[in-house]
């Protein structure tokens with residue numbers, strides 16, 4: 294398979310393999326600082342307009358086994374009692390939030406992990422009952438949960454459906470048996486097919502798949518095969534993520550190096566091959582790395598110009614406040630970001646003593662918010678009218694415009710076009726958008742050690 298080098302080797306040299314944030318927030322989370330605490334978060338929640346709905350993210354940081362490629366904040370446990378004690382703390386945290394912010398209307402509720410379906414069916418129902426007491430779900434748009442297909446049970450599906458879950462994301466990664474063996478995550482196609490059937494039979498009809506390219510033993514051909522197999526199961530959305538190899542942070546990833554980590558050019562070939570496969574089967578590309586069927590709410594949001602980007606990646610959620618519950622979760626309010634303690638023990642110590650577990654965060658300035666809006670628009674739509682954003686924020690356009698010279702090489706290489714203050718990304722290599730966004734980022738330019746590379 295050959296690379297589609299529309300823009301030539303010169304363009305590739307500008308971005309391929311270069312580290313850049315994925316911009317699920319601006320500033321990116323590594324730039325949060327430790328001078329913020331629970332009181333700052335409480336003040337920000339207290340100041341929310343009374344009728345404003347919020348979205349909730351709930352982090353379940355436990356798994357039964359460690360996948361070698363994992364980059365998540367999680368711990369391995371076999372003890373249900375540990376999970377249940379944690380859930381008691383999460384319920385307490387939800388009550389603390391509701392005491393401050395009121396019984397808010399919820400727009401979206403998303404469970405991430407870890408493995409949220411490490412919860413038993415009974416624990417799920419108990420947690421939902423509590424959330425329903427302290428928040429108002431009468432006008433909720435969507436309740437979604439990330440699931441590990443290896444752990445899904447019939448009882449869980451029944452419980453999830455009865456709690457109002459309508460969308461699930463299955464971590465697929467790759468269907469190739471050899472790749473699954475190397476990454477230590479064995480889940481054959483037939484198992485996933487059975488789980489999809491059971492979910493649909495149980496009334497949970499919106500199914501997302503997460504795929505990863507850039508893992509050891511993968512080739513463009515194996516990645517295409519996985520994408521083809523995925524499509525036969527008719528997921529509504531597919532997220533096609535680049536493997537983030539950061540062994541300096543995630544030590545267990547070192548074990549993958551013995552099998553060879555594909556380099557940036559190989560990863561690009563895989564991404565293009567999978568992209569062509571998905572778009573050839575009528576999946577609409579959305580943003581940098583998502584694909585969705587035409588009647589999916591993400592496709593509609595993309596078409597209507599309302600697509601957003603937050604800590605969960607691309608979203609059709611319109612709420613401007615996202616409240617994170619659980620260890621390491623991040624809340625986003627109009628004032629900025631507030632992150633909970635990453636580790637279970639300090640998180641539980643704080644909340645069990647009726648304190649917010651916030652340990653770091655970032656209060657954004659007017660300039661941060663303008664730059665965030667520019668970056669979010671570029672990440673979602675590959676084009677941005679910077680003057681219009683500045684007008685909305687009553688901000689001097691000359692300040693972000695001072696970033697234009699940093700984009701000159703991308704313009705000369707034919708990757709972007711700029712007409713006045715309207716910037717358009719025209720390269721076929723969607724992953725490179727991260728580097729374009731970085732030109733507007735005043736924080737990351739001098740610190741790239743913890744970031745994965747584009748493609």
Ligand code: SF4
Pocket residue numbers: 355356358359360362363364365367406407408441464
């Ligand atoms: S199931 Fe997900 S969170 Fe858990 S170890 Fe595997 S990749 Fe990490």
